Amino acid sequence: MVTNPNIKETVSLIKELVSIPSPSGNTDNVIEFCEQYLHGFELEMKRNRKGGLLISIPGKNIDQHRMLTAHVDTLGAMVKEIKSNGRLKLDMIGGFRWNAVEGEYCEIETETGKRYTGTILMKQTSVHVYKDAGKAKRNEDNIEVRIDERTINEKETRKLGINVGDFVSFDPRVQITESGFIKSRHLDDKASTAILLRLIKHIKEDGVELPYTTHFLISNNEEIGYGGNSNIPPETIEYLAVDMGALGEGQSSDEFTVSICAKDSSGPYHYGLRKQLVNLAKQNNIDYKVDIYPYYGSDASAAIRSGHDIVHGLVGPGIESSHALERTHESSLLNTEKLLLAYVQSGITTI
Structure with a gap:
């Protein structure tokens, strides 16, 4: 029988995770946080060469394995150019629109680890100066970072230690x-990461016996397309990505249920596994929605593209306004936790 996890602890953990800057390519600090969170439990835990975190829990069946993944890397940017006015031109990390970060506070991290704050703005921001302030295109040529330091030219900015290639992260707010409700940037996919970490803790603290050896991957390159395409043991039968349900007009998912994906831009997810997840939700009185995400890809689809012979699926909490100012509700988190707890105690999908 599925028990109700303490959702307040999950929400608190999400707050901690989103507050750690971790754009794709610069995730060591948040991976270390995850390691420390699980420290003290008897777990096989190691980092892969890409910097992701692998956790394994033995099950009764050691010949057939499962793998679940969530990612801690987020959207962000890099310094593309130091402009003549001392401000910074950016290059995107991940798929977002410039209007989604216009006016946002940010942090620049130099190679030496020094951090500076700033604001992402249109260079035509002032309506008292620029006639086209509302009409100018929101793109990489018009967006710049105003640094919170006394700098008015390229030389002064470089003197701060800021250089091309430095990472820029967005204030989660x-x-x-x-x-x-919990509203923040980077709920994609730190909400799911918190859920997986809490699931692992629950399994160990309550002595939940798993029918199959189960691996958990906290991946760190999903936003750039390849976080979950490797380190999959050959015994793995099922691979379940835990990532956000995308909400909007025409979608069936919402902020209060767990979303079960039938198809995304990579094609249909495994039909048998999808039906199993739906049946588990029904059997355990878990509120769910089945949905299709037309402009979406996951670590599970990356694993399929890389040639792994696995059954793949995707579930997660419903996240409003993805890749912008995101929001979800604790009931969606709870329904996702309950489904995952039921799933890791269930049988392998019949193919």
Whole structure:
């Protein structure tokens, strides 16, 4: 029988995770946080060469394995150019639109680890100066970072230690409301990461016996397309990505249920596994929605593209306004936790 996890602890963990800058390519700090969170449990845990974290828990069946993944890398940017006015031109990390970060506070991290704050702005921001302030294109040529230091030219900015290739992260602006919403950047996919970490902790603390050896991958390159395409043991039968459900007009998912993906831009997910997940939700009174995400890819689809002979699936909490100012509700987190707990205790999908 599935028990109800303590959702308040999950929400608190999400707040900690989103507050750690971790754009794709610069994720060591957040991976170390995950390692420390699981420290003290008897777990086989190691980093892969790409910097992701692999955790394994033996099951009764050691010949057939499962793998679950969530990713801690986020959208972000790099310094593309130091402009003559001392401000920074950016290059995107991950797939977002410039209007989604216009006006956002940010942090620049230099090679030496020094951090500076700034604001992402249109160079035509002032309506008292620029006639086209509202009409100018939101693109890499018009967007710049205003650094919170006394610098008015390229030389002064370089003197700060800022250089091309430095990582830029976005302020998450995390808030938790009394009505149960959590709103923040980077809920994709730190909400799911928190859920997996809490699941591992629950399994170990409560002595949950797993029917199959189960691996958990905290991946760190999903936003750039290849986080989950390797380190899959050959015994793995099922591979389940835990990532956000994308919400919007025409979608069936919402902020209150667990979303089970039938298809995304990579094609249909495994039909047998999808039906198993739906049946588990029904059997355990878990609120769910089946959905299709037309402009989406996951670590599971990356694993399929890389040639692994696995059954693949995708579930996750519903996240409003993905790749912008995101929001979800604790009931969606809870339903996702309950489904995953039921899943890791269930039988392998019949192919």
